[in-house]
Amino acid sequence: MKADAPIPRHFGNLQDFVALLERRARLKRICEPVSLVHEITEIHRRVLAEDGPALLFERPVDGKGRVQPIPLLTNLFGTRERIEWGFGLETGRLPHLAALLADLREPQPPRSMRDAWQKLPNLRAALSMNPRETRRPPCQEIVWRGDDANLDDLPIQTCWPGEPAPLVSWPLVITRAPDDPADVNVGIYRMQKLGRNRLIMRWLAHRGGARHHRLWKALGQHMPVAVVIGADPATILSAVMPLPDGMSELSFAGVLKGRRQETARGVTIPTPVPASAEIVLEGTVSAVETAEEGPYGDHTGYYNSVEPFPVMKLTAITMRKNPLYLSTYTGRPPDEPSRLGEAMGELFVPLVKRQFPEILDLWLPPEACSYRAMIVSIDKRYPGQARRIMMGLWSMLPQFSYTKLIIAVDGDIDVKSWRDVIWALSTRFDASRDVMLVENTPIDYLDFASPKSGLGGKLGLDATTKIGTEVGRDWGQVLTMTPEVTAGVDALWSSLGLGEAGR
Known part of the structure; x- marks a missing residue:
């Protein structure tokens, strides 16, 4: 296979995948003896932080100074790109897998002959499920x-x-x-x-x-x-x-x-x-x-x-x-599990949208141990809707039952942009009205910040625009430029000599 050949849907084994990574310059062989005691972790940690390649240590040395004959592979899924390739997907195709997972969890009947043909790959996938x-x-x-x-x-x-x-x-x-x-x-x-x-x-x-x-x-x-x-x-x-x-x-x-x-x-x-x-x-x-x-x-x-x-x-x-x-290590994000958790989080979005159609997007920041905090944007239509969504998410999936903090925002907020989220919290949230505290709920027992092992509180922050009976005063209007002015400046930009950044 050439280096630029398409990603195969099926890898026969791990070594087939490793060979692809090496052809695409996403694998580094380490020929020097490296200790299994701490040294591999530190090398892995530094390489992962720079979105570096998978690492194959050909001469790992154990705690007694013996070179082990079996090579050690690590940082295999240290980037989103390699995660998608592992799924048999080209870069950027993870949302297609999310749609398949949603269909398998909650199958939807075809609405037309065209829709039936589009769902045919999912049927073929279902027939591939029984091991041989x-x-x-x-x-x-x-x-x-x-x-x-x-x-x-x-x-x-x-x-x-x-x-x-x-x-x-x-x-x-x-x-x-x-x-x-x-x-x-x-x-x-x-x-x-x-x-x-x-x-x-x-x-x-x-x-x-x-x-x-x-x-x-x-x-x-x-x-x-x-x-x-x-x-x-x-x-x-x-x-x-x-x-x-x-x-x-x-x-x-x-x-x-x-x-x-x-x-x-x-x-x-x-x-x-x-x-x-x-x-x-x-x-x-x-x-x-x-x-x-x-x-x-x-x-x-x-x-x-x-x-x-x-x-x-x-x-x-x-x-x-x-x-x-x-092998791998676990530690404060970023680590390999947090990179995997970040990609897996995208697979939740179609699932929650089917349960709550008003949800526009959802983000589980990897810095929050991949699941302990969540930001969700909604198409808000009635008072109290943000609280309903928070309670629904906490009870929808086992993975969400350990989420300690949910921040709800409007659709104009990018859930992955902290600048947007903190602006929404600063301008659409009031502590006397928009805090929801739920006590004595299941918590990850590994979370020693909770007052009791496996039992703690959850916090919901409603940073959405307040409507109807939620507010008793005039609400601010977001500053926006008119479409006509925006289009006019777009047309003028190349003649201003100001570079491409503003475009």
Whole structure:
């Protein structure tokens, strides 16, 4: 493929995607030995801040000074461009994926024959959802069983000073319900290395993996689990997308690729895994054993508190020949998760517009840990509408239940422009009238600013123009130039010698 060839919709595996990035000069190979303890994090942090390339460390060095034979890949999705390419989209095409996701969540009947033809790709996508099992997958070309399954042979990072042990930071954790093999979940939960064959599985109580674990625990059984480290980009990105409830991430990866996802059964567990995965950790999560996890640097920019989580014991490690180990770090934005969160936020917009047609745009600033603050613009038509929208958003999606602050503005405000938002707050907001405080609501338990773990308040600020019974005095008129004068100056501009900026 030439460097300027179109982005393929389907990447067979992670290494196909890496090869594309290298051809397009979006990958940098690091041949020098670099320590897994802190150094890779610091290099990654500096490169990401400059919108730099993905990084492939060919000689990662562990804490004992040993050069690990498996290369480490990081900053894979550190720019919006690479995120879109991972979805199989050309640059700037992410809104088209948002429309597809809205159709899958809430299908709309075609309004005409033309509309039916336009919806045909969505139907084809839906038919690509059921995975297809294969018996000789690349992810099992190499198999380490039992005592040979040694985590010391993987280049696991230690990201920040003061952390107690290396951390698997980009795992796709695949679990299933004990009574329904079709109930499969893929989540990303960091995993602390406890030893050569044990890890701590850190998940939040509301996540799919934790739900499955409770079902297995109720039966008094250890839960089989597969941990994928490195997969084709569609599978990785499916694990971080706001999918409809009940839709498997493995199935949705088939939608993104336009073909059925190929899976394989684990060699020691009955859990399905992507056939083209780089590395797979197989094992069981204990029904009884827990261990203290942390403290680790998190997306909040702080270290988390130490808390107990269940322990996973390995039964096997499988991998393809010459695999790559995918890794990242989390910290105060910008980091790779916040770049992903910023792109994923755009996928929410069509969903919320269907629920609330008066919403014009919505923004989750990545600086606010990707979900703790939101700015929403509305087409305001009646008193109290901004408050209704705030309450609706807090209860609409699980991702929004942890949003602490919503600022509502009018349609003339660019939700992504702080200059616009602060102007609206300064001229359309009054603290005695336009504050909505909701107490004792669900809050991210990682947010230690809340008065109680997992329980805190939410704040809504109505910075919209006040209408009807909302105001008892004349409201100001926004300054605007007449269209005639604007057009006249546009025509005159090139003769003024003032450059292109004003044009």
